[in-house]
Amino acid sequence: MKILSAAQTRALDQATIQDEGIMSLELMERAATAFTEWLLNRLSAGREVHIFCGPGNNGGDGLAAARLLHQAGQPVRVWLLPAARDSADFTANRHRLPPEVPCAELNTRSLPELPASAVVVDALFGTGLSRPLTDEAATVVQHINHSAASIVAVDMPSGLLTDAPQPAGSVVVRARYTVSFELPKLAFFLPQNAEFVGLWEVLPIGLDEGLIHNTPVDNHTIDLKLLTNRLPARQKFGHKGTYGHALLLAGSYGKVGAAVLAARACLHGGVGLLTLGVPTVGYDIVQTAVPEAMALPGIGQEHVTSLPDLAPYSAVGIGPGLGQHDDSHAALEKLLRTATVPLVLDADALNLLGANRALLDLLPPDAILTPHPREFERLTQPACHDYHRLELLRAFCHRHQCYVVLKGAHTCVGTPAGDLYFNTTGNAGMATGGSGDVLTGLLTALRAQKLSALDACLVGVYAHGRAGDLAAQQLGEMGLAAGDIVTHLGPALQKLVTPSGF
Numbered sequence: 104m105k106i107l108s109a110a111q112t113r114a115l116d117q118a119t120i121q122d123e124g125i126m127s128l129e130l131m132e133r134a135a136t137a138f139t140e141w142l143l144n145r146l147s148a149g150r151e152v153h154i155f156c157g158p159g160n161n162g163g164d165g166l167a168a169a170r171l172l173h174q175a176g177q178p179v180r181v182w183l184l185p186a187a188r189d190s191a192d193f194t195a196n197r198h199r200l201p202p203e204v205p206c207a208e209l210n211t212r213s214l215p216e217l218p219a220s221a222v223v224v225d226a227l228f229g230t231g232l233s234r235p236l237t238d239e240a241a242t243v244v245q246h247i248n249h250s251a252a253s254i255v256a257v258d259m260p261s262g263l264l265t266d267a268p269q270p271a272g273s274v275v276v277r278a279r280y281t282v283s284f285e286l287p288k289l290a291f292f293l294p295q296n297a298e299f300v301g302l303w304e305v306l307p308i309g310l311d312e313g314l315i316h317n318t319p320v321d322n323h324t325i326d327l328k329l330l331t332n333r334l335p336a337r338q339k340f341g342h343k344g345t346y347g348h349a350l351l352l353a354g355s356y357g358k359v360g361a362a363v364l365a366a367r368a369c370l371h372g373g374v375g376l377l378t379l380g381v382p383t384v385g386y387d388i389v390q391t392a393v394p395e396a397m398a399l400p401g402i403g404q405e406h407v408t409s410l411p412d413l414a415p416y417s418a419v420g421i422g423p424g425l426g427q428h429d430d431s432h433a434a435l436e437k438l439l440r441t442a443t444v445p446l447v448l449d450a451d452a453l454n455l456l457g458a459n460r461a462l463l464d465l466l467p468p469d470a471i472l473t474p475h476p477r478e479f480e481r482l483t484q485p486a487c488h489d490y491h492r493l494e495l496l497r498a499f500c501h502r503h504q505c506y507v508v509l510k511g512a513h514t515c516v517g518t519p520a521g522d523l524y525f526n527t528t529g530n531a532g533m534a535t536g537g538s539g540d541v542l543t544g545l546l547t548a549l550r551a552q553k554l555s556a557l558d559a560c561l562v563g564v565y566a567h568g569r570a571g572d573l574a575a576q577q578l579g580e581m582g583l584a585a586g587d588i589v590t591h592l593g594p595a596l597q598k599l600v601t602p603s604g605f
């Protein structure tokens with residue numbers, strides 16, 4: 104899916120109205136209907152709903168939802184924020200509100216009591232927010248936030264900008280759920296907004312698909328549609344030579360498990376052959392734990408000290424559990440200078456790059472780097488906020504012509520072309536040691552199988568998260584360990600395979 108800016112969202116709404124010949128009121132009705140259905144599916148009958156409406160079309164959505172909820176038999180009260188001017192569709196829906204629905208203008212000196220059993224619908228401001236909330240709007244939002252009621256935001260939590268940071272200390276609704284329309288907003292993907300957005304969902308309201316298609320964007324979500332035709336099916340006469348030979352340089356004394364996890368993920372990611380460059384201390388361990396892989400002798404005693412001949416390999420992954428010794432640094436530098444095959448760099452390989460930034464200039468084109476935010480910071484600089492981190496990400500990928508998989512709840516893939524792709528799979532059960540090692544092994548497997556760097560990142564990140572979701576379904580999020588992601592990679596990848604046939 105595309106992630107549109109606030110301005111693009113407004114333009115799309117307008118263009119849909121013009122192109123489809125529908126009235127903006129009709130579009131508002133669709134949004135309110137989708138929202139009301141969503142709410143009714145989660146609401147016990149008789150639970151009172153307090154709808155807070157602003158003067159614009161977000162408030163119009165709230166008024167229309169109030170009417171629909173009333174028609175469905177739900178007790179509803181409407182509270183209007185005083186404003187100099189209301190939008191036309193707000194006014195139309197104000198007139199359509201049945202007189203039996205209690206509707207009053209808010210008075211900040213005596214704001215309504217909101218019992219814990221109530222549901223508050225925040226329809227104060229949506230994508231039209233143009234400045235931080237002050238005065239009455241801020242007082243009302245603080246009142247809502249201080250109540251024990253459950254808050255559901257329409258389209259956006261009021262006070263939160265769609266695609267830019269707010270000044271520190273801004274007043275913003277803290278929603279339990281945000282129910283948005285048609286396309287997700289950039290704000291939803293960033294950790295700094297989680298306390299405001301809560302859990303979010305996007306409901307289709309039939310905006311014009313052709314117009315969406317023709318809107319140029321550089322922010323996208325990674326979803327099933329984007330992944331169509333990126334992962335080829337296995338060939339009937341394929342053999343182990345068909346699916347690439349990966350080399351993983353990983354593990355050191357005390358961290359051989361990282362090599363095991365990456366190796367198992369590489370094998371479950373479909374690679375034809377796997378060789379492990381682990382130090383001698385890890386030799387017996389990997390030969391026992393991963394019998395399908397070959398282990399290279401003589402590349403170091405307790406950590407990797409030298410680089411083997413790279414001729415046999417179709418992709419190289421380096422970093423999990425590697426350590427940051429000087430001779431591992433030398434091996435990494437030699438790898439960057441000599442490798443002619445795709446590279447995946449993770450963990451200590453990234454820390455070594457961060458501590459020796461001159462190495463970054465040696466990155467071959469299309470290398471994939473998989474930092475978590477701290478590792479990314481070591482490669483660049485501390486970010487002032489999440490939007491700044493995205494700017495740094497775009498600049499880094501452009502400058503070094505590489506792909507960066509910035510890991511997190513919504514892992515973000517940055518490309519040399521300046522695109523950002525936000526993942527939609529995965530869960531907090533994956534916040535456990537070794538999950539990243541699994542991703543490295545999987546990405547190395549996909550590169551060895553000749554997927555482009557972009558396809559490997561998109562397929563790998565999505566499948567890794569999906570495998571985590573499948574594992575969590577069975578084990579619960581707390582019960583999930585990194586090895587469980589590996590065992591579910593097969594089904595996760597299978598879902599993405601391009602079907603052969605007609």
Ligand SMILES: NC(=O)C1=CN([C@@H]2O[C@H](COP(=O)(O)OP(=O)(O)OC[C@H]3O[C@@H](n4cnc5c(N)ncnc54)[C@H](OP(=O)(O)O)[C@@H]3O)[C@@H](O)[C@H]2O)[C@@H](O)CC1
Pocket residue numbers: 116117127130131132134135157158159160161162164188190227228229230231232233234235236237240257258259284
């Ligand atoms: N057809 C469509 O377009 C559809 C749109 N839909 C819905 O419309 C929503 C967007 O509606 P919108 O554009 O009217 O903007 P909205 O968020 O209601 O706010 C604008 C008003 O707030 C005011 N204002 C802004 N900031 C303020 C502040 N800090 N403090 C105080 N006032 C402030 C601003 O005033 P101004 O900036 O002009 O002074 C203006 O009066 C969107 O999120 C979705 O819910 C759906 O129905 C689908 C169809």
Ligand SMILES: Nc1ncnc2c1ncn2[C@@H]1O[C@H](COP(=O)(O)OP(=O)(O)O)[C@@H](O)[C@H]1O
Pocket residue numbers: 450475510511512513514528529530531532533534535536537538539540541542567
């Ligand atoms: N809350 C979360 N939701 C979804 N995925 C997560 C979450 N926390 C972590 N992950 C995923 O788990 C992996 C953790 O990687 P990393 O921090 O490198 O772990 P390690 O170094 O222990 O292997 C990343 O792929 C990340 O996207």
Ligand SMILES: [K+]
Pocket residue numbers: 161225226227228229256257258259260261
């Ligand atoms: K809102």
